[in-house]
Amino acid sequence: MKTKKIVLPDSELPRQWYNIVADMPNKPLPLLHPGTKQPVTKELMNRIFVEELVNQEMSTERWIDIPEPVQDVYKIWRCTPMARATQLEKALDLPAGIKIYFKNESVSPAGSHKPNSAVAQAYYASKQGLHRMTTETGGGQWGSAMAMAAEMFGLDLRVYMVKVSFNQKPYRKMMMNTWGADVFASPSDTTEVGRAMLAANPDDGGTLGGAISEAVELVMKNEDARYCLGSVLNHVILHQTIIGEEAMRQMEMVGDYPDVVIGCFGGGSNFGGIAFPFLRENLAGRRKTRLIAAEPTCCPKLTRGEFQYDHGDSAGLTPLIPMFTLGHAFHPADIHAGGLRYHGAGSTVSQLLKDGLFEAVDIEQVESLAAGVLFAKTEGIIPAPESTHAIYAAICEARAAQEAGESRTIVFNLSGHGMIDLYAYEQYLSGALKNYVLTDAEIAKTVSVLEKLI
Amino acid sequence: MKTKKIVLPDSELPRQWYNIVADMPNKPLPLLHPGTKQPVTKELMNRIFVEELVNQEMSTERWIDIPEPVQDVYKIWRCTPMARATQLEKALDLPAGIKIYFKNESVSPAGSHKPNSAVAQAYYASKQGLHRMTTETGGGQWGSAMAMAAEMFGLDLRVYMVKVSFNQKPYRKMMMNTWGADVFASPSDTTEVGRAMLAANPDDGGTLGGAISEAVELVMKNEDARYCLGSVLNHVILHQTIIGEEAMRQMEMVGDYPDVVIGCFGGGSNFGGIAFPFLRENLAGRRKTRLIAAEPTCCPKLTRGEFQYDHGDSAGLTPLIPMFTLGHAFHPADIHAGGLRYHGAGSTVSQLLKDGLFEAVDIEQVESLAAGVLFAKTEGIIPAPESTHAIYAAICEARAAQEAGESRTIVFNLSGHGMIDLYAYEQYLSGALKNYVLTDAEIAKTVSVLEKLI
Numbered sequence: 001m002k003t004k005k006i007v008l009p010d011s012e013l014p015r016q017w018y019n020i021v022a023d024m025p026n027k028p029l030p031l032l033h034p035g036t037k038q039p040v041t042k043e044l045m046n047r048i049f050v051e052e053l054v055n056q057e058m059s060t061e062r063w064i065d066i067p068e069p070v071q072d073v074y075k076i077w078r079c080t081p082m083a084r085a086t087q088l089e090k091a092l093d094l095p096a097g098i099k100i101y102f103k104n105e106s107v108s109p110a111g112s113h114k115p116n117s118a119v120a121q122a123y124y125a126s127k128q129g130l131h132r133m134t135t136e137t138g139g140g141q142w143g144s145a146m147a148m149a150a151e152m153f154g155l156d157l158r159v160y161m162v163k164v165s166f167n168q169k170p171y172r173k174m175m176m177n178t179w180g181a182d183v184f185a186s187p188s189d190t191t192e193v194g195r196a197m198l199a200a201n202p203d204d205g206g207t208l209g210g211a212i213s214e215a216v217e218l219v220m221k222n223e224d225a226r227y228c229l230g231s232v233l234n235h236v237i238l239h240q241t242i243i244g245e246e247a248m249r250q251m252e253m254v255g256d257y258p259d260v261v262i263g264c265f266g267g268g269s270n271f272g273g274i275a276f277p278f279l280r281e282n283l284a285g286r287r288k289t290r291l292i293a294a295e296p297t298c299c300p301k302l303t304r305g306e307f308q309y310d311h312g313d314s315a316g317l318t319p320l321i322p323m324f325t326l327g328h329a330f331h332p333a334d335i336h337a338g339g340l341r342y343h344g345a346g347s348t349v350s351q352l353l354k355d356g357l358f359e360a361v362d363i364e365q366v367e368s369l370a371a372g373v374l375f376a377k378t379e380g381i382i383p384a385p386e387s388t389h390a391i392y393a394a395i396c397e398a399r400a401a402q403e404a405g406e407s408r409t410i411v412f413n414l415s416g417h418g419m420i421d422l423y424a425y426e427q428y429l430s431g432a433l434k435n436y437v438l439t440d441a442e443i444a445k446t447v448s449v450l451e452k453l454i
Numbered sequence: 455m456k457t458k459k460i461v462l463p464d465s466e467l468p469r470q471w472y473n474i475v476a477d478m479p480n481k482p483l484p485l486l487h488p489g490t491k492q493p494v495t496k497e498l499m500n501r502i503f504v505e506e507l508v509n510q511e512m513s514t515e516r517w518i519d520i521p522e523p524v525q526d527v528y529k530i531w532r533c534t535p536m537a538r539a540t541q542l543e544k545a546l547d548l549p550a551g552i553k554i555y556f557k558n559e560s561v562s563p564a565g566s567h568k569p570n571s572a573v574a575q576a577y578y579a580s581k582q583g584l585h586r587m588t589t590e591t592g593g594g595q596w597g598s599a600m601a602m603a604a605e606m607f608g609l610d611l612r613v614y615m616v617k618v619s620f621n622q623k624p625y626r627k628m629m630m631n632t633w634g635a636d637v638f639a640s641p642s643d644t645t646e647v648g649r650a651m652l653a654a655n656p657d658d659g660g661t662l663g664g665a666i667s668e669a670v671e672l673v674m675k676n677e678d679a680r681y682c683l684g685s686v687l688n689h690v691i692l693h694q695t696i697i698g699e700e701a702m703r704q705m706e707m708v709g710d711y712p713d714v715v716i717g718c719f720g721g722g723s724n725f726g727g728i729a730f731p732f733l734r735e736n737l738a739g740r741r742k743t744r745l746i747a748a749e750p751t752c753c754p755k756l757t758r759g760e761f762q763y764d765h766g767d768s769a770g771l772t773p774l775i776p777m778f779t780l781g782h783a784f785h786p787a788d789i790h791a792g793g794l795r796y797h798g799a800g801s802t803v804s805q806l807l808k809d810g811l812f813e814a815v816d817i818e819q820v821e822s823l824a825a826g827v828l829f830a831k832t833e834g835i836i837p838a839p840e841s842t843h844a845i846y847a848a849i850c851e852a853r854a855a856q857e858a859g860e861s862r863t864i865v866f867n868l869s870g871h872g873m874i875d876l877y878a879y880e881q882y883l884s885g886a887l888k889n890y891v892l893t894d895a896e897i898a899k900t901v902s903v904l905e906k907l908i
Contacts, residue, residue: 003464004529010457075458076834107561109834151831174876177883178830376632377605380530380563419873422628
């Protein structure tokens with residue numbers, strides 16, 4: 001009997017996250033205080049974030065134990081399946097030597113990879129005795145994951161959701177409410193930052209950077225609250241490495257190993273989560289896998305941004321992060337892949353890109369949705385708009401191998417399903433969906449605000 | 455390491471469906487021609503349905519092989535996980551001897567158990583050389599499953615969706631469209647039956663019975679089209695027994711066996727799917743498991759209906775089926791569990807209920823949604839409104855065992871997730887949700903139209 005899904009038994013689930021910092025040839029540059037421009041202190045970071053997460057953010061240990069209560073919750077949906085996309089391969093009429101596998105993170109209760117970090121963050125917050133958390137969300141995948149995790153560990157959660165997505169995806173708000181979280185469209189009138197944004201432009205559809213500013217402002221005004229972030233930072237990517245660790249064991253189970261690993265790219269946690277374990281093998285000289293980050297053409301920080309210190313949020317409240325960025329005031333087009341609408345990349349992934357240790361490609365909205373429909377019609381699963389970028393990149397890799405007459409084993413991460421994003425598909429099917437390509441002048445303008453600190 | 459999810463490897467997946475008819479002490483009464491009141495001929499059935507499905511409908515073979523192409527598609531999401539609801543047990547503060555497991559059918563690409571039959575039906579249709587299929591759908595779970603399956607086997611599909619659900623669940627239509635199906639709200643103006651319903655009441659929210667009438671009318675007018683049904687009939691329940699067959703092997707894997715098995719009940723395919731394999735063990739005297747069907751209080755065919763011949767559709771186009779029924783003109787309240795809004799139960803399940811071989815309970819909408827929220831907050835997964843009926847029944851069983859000071863192993867089928875049904879949760883959380891209880895006089899009136907043929 002042919003095997004389709006590859007799943008690890010609970011007893012073989014990874015019990016440690018992998019910290020790429022331990023193996024980086026050039027370590028990431030430190031975060032800087034936004035005022036003094038000096039490296040941030042643990043004290044400042046602890047004021048914003050949960051302490052254990054700050055420890056992990058600054059850790060250089062290679063392996064970090066996954067606490068047992070976190071493992072217990074992971075087991076609700078993990079190990080996530082690795083599957084051979086046989087029906088997709090057939091539709092593409094690929095020669096036998098070209099194989100496409102996908103790691104299916106869409107099976108989590110929140111529908112994406114995001115709970116991998118949300119559960120860990122909620123656990124550490126509750127362990128620290130905290131009760132109030134704030135966060136932001138773009139497409140809503142992170143916010144819903146954090147709502148679920150917060151409820152499981154008895155925390156109150158307030159979510160600022162980018163208004164574009166809040167309007168496009170009303171069901172995400174209902175999801176978060178069902179898990180007990182309070183949700184506000186950002187810009188909102190509940191913070192100074194939000195009110196200023198609304199005063200400048202009452203129709204402001206919001207950005208992830210703006211939503212972060214609102215969530216952080218709330219924490220700075222409430223001693224007992226902490227902020228949590230769903231991507232960009234090292235500790236978030238750390239938690240997501242469970243994806244790649246499982247994926248590597250699953251490929252071993254079928255005696256295969258990827259030539260190419262692909263993840264869509266917003267802040268870096270999904271991409272880093274699937275790619276870093278394979279990058280470790282590259283760095284150790286044991287294996288050679290090409291790693292590809294797929295970003296949207298309308299938000300091309302990796303392919304066209306600058307490597308420079310920049311704020312993580314639009315209002316400049318967060319520490320300065322060394323990142324590939326389009327500038328923190330950059331306002332991407334209102335594409336449906338809300339989770340990829342972020343101006344910068346995390347410090348670790350940025351350093352690795354600068355060092356040429358992975359590749360980046362940019363993909364247009366219409367093409368990505370077309371790949372999503374093809375995937376839905378062949379493999380059955382309707383992918384999140386974010387994930388369709390990885391699918392399109394995987395198809396391009398398959399086609400390139402075919403043209404070159406080469407064999408190639410391709411693995412991509414299906415970061416989430418699109419059940420809550422069906423409006424994107426409706427728009428695609430009706431022909432209303434648009435592509436957005438930035439001119440060089442537009443990019444030059446948005447990055448011109450960056451101070452040259454590197 | 456504690457085990458949470460129990461999953462069979464692909465190599466141990468069941469390769470046969472189980473046909474309960476072979477083991478029934480009293481066989482189901484035959485379907486009757488709606489005009490002559492004589493047992494229907496295979497010829498008439500073949501005019502409406504796919505031939506191989508008619509063969510299965512009338513088969514008395516105990517085991518029916520699952521064709522390999524169907525097995526291949528099953529493997530996209532099967533084996534579905536069996537999981538111990540440890541967090542729910544903890545929230546209920548149950549003693550150690552009371553265990554709740556759930557079989558998780560929500561992990562299919564369409565989000566429910568429905569693809570188990572849809573894939574088989576689409577396969578047999580394509581094998582017969584057909585290209586056009588019609589069907590109906592209530593909450594949309596069946597329609598979306600059939601849309602996915604039809605696309606995979608190259609069939610055109612037209613779906614009549616009950617208007618109440620069409621309006622409550624707009625995302626389901628988008629799902630079906632993404633998979634390439636055409637969807638119409640029923641009553642529609644595309645059929646004579648639909649136009650008559652609209653003429654009688656322009657605001658008619660529709661019923662499953664009415665949607666079936668529309669779909670069947672279309673087939674009767676188009677020689678090359680066939681109709682497919684998502685529940686009620688023997689062959690549909692047959693395909694769903696993959697659930698119970700897996701469940702039994704999964705329980706064996708952890709050395710446990712259920713005292714109680716619970717499924718929500720619309721037409722009987724979800725309930726029969728999980729319950730019939732365990733019923734086989736009961737009938738053979740090897741084991742003793744209580745089997746409980748959970749239906750909504752507003753549509754109580756099992757607990758308060760009559761066992762009599764009735765039409766499967768509201769217009770009287772289908773054969774007469776021996777069923778527990780509220781009468782084919784019965785119009786249930788507009789509850790969110792659209793898949794449970796059907797006036798009758800299939801002939802097999804009806805005969806089994808008449809023979810006292812399983813139990814039925816009725817559950818109110820508000821209580822069921824409350825159980826759904828508790829499940830979401832503990833186990834993470836937001837259940838379909840239909841499935842919340844099974845959860846509530848499982849909680850009642852646990853409480854009853856606790857009061858009696860007994861041990862009890864409870865298994866329920868989580869038939870689907872509620873990502874597309876979040877409006878139900880929003881209404882529940884806002885306090886807008888209502889219960890609907892029928893008076894005896896109301897039921898006496900709706901069943902009074904039934905001819906006494908039994």
